[in-house]
Amino acid sequence: MPEKVLVTREIPQAGFGPLEGFDVTVLSEAPPERGELLGAARGAEGVLSTVTEKIDGEFMDAAGEGLKVVANMAVGYDNVDVVAARERGIVVTNTPGVLDETTADVAFMLLLAAARRLGESERVLRSGRWEWWGPKLFTGPDVWGKRLGIVGLGRIGQAVARRARGFGMEIVYHNRSRKPEAEEELGARYLELDELLRTADFVSIHTPLTDETHHLIGAEELEKMRPRAVLVNTSRGPVVDEAALADALVQGRIFAAGLDVYEEEPKVHPKLLDLENAVLAPHIGSGSIETRDKMATLAAENLAAVLRGEAPKTPIKS
Ligand code: GLV
16 A cells, blocks of 8 residues: 655646655645645645644654654744654655755845835835935835844855855855854855844844744844845744834834744734835745755655655754
């Protein structure tokens, strides 16, 4: 009997190649309701999940004792309870390495758009309110030559730093541990978070969401930032206190923000929605055609490997 595999969302076709030969159920294009998800889990031996599904102990118990692997189609796996998985002997995998450049592109896109006021000025143009070129119209801070503070200098943070070098930016970073090789290669300088926040013109967040990084950037941290600073977040929403950020933007305590992730997706803090100095993308960081193909393929390869009794390419280390 082929092993039962549950794919929680419709994924790119490329992801189905490695799943050939298994008994595959695909749930839905939209995120499934919790009840539907738990019902569909029953008897699954492999689950290919995405960031919208909470894969916790309850889900694992609903699947039953046959569940061997949860292959998350994302590099972040804060939606998966890895302790519950370990207790049950379930392997968890993610998709690192294939989305770094693509996500860094979106971080840089948001950085440029927020600084140079693309969202706001485009809204004016589209609504027919653009009347003339103006010497002071839609001016924002330069990006080139400025200081970029990268919080979390992992693979994606480093890809952002490479882009910043092309813009002649000075790169400083904060990370749990020093990264001597990246310092050498990128000319990045380590700073304590406090000094980074006080001195950077741009701050881009690239940490995973953990208990330690929850609300890493809150009211106090925003207070330290420069009045012309721009904050970019393409990591996970809860790393930034969204209400505190909205207040800082309303009060003009920082210049602008570019966000791709939110605390309670798909909800966005209502104050942010009204702000002209917030550029808001709907969690599209890894969303290039090529990268989503690679993520689906890698997740499916990981899942298939475990069900065949082989080592998956990218297990998470917990
Ligand atoms: C997407 O958000 C990811 O973690 O890959």
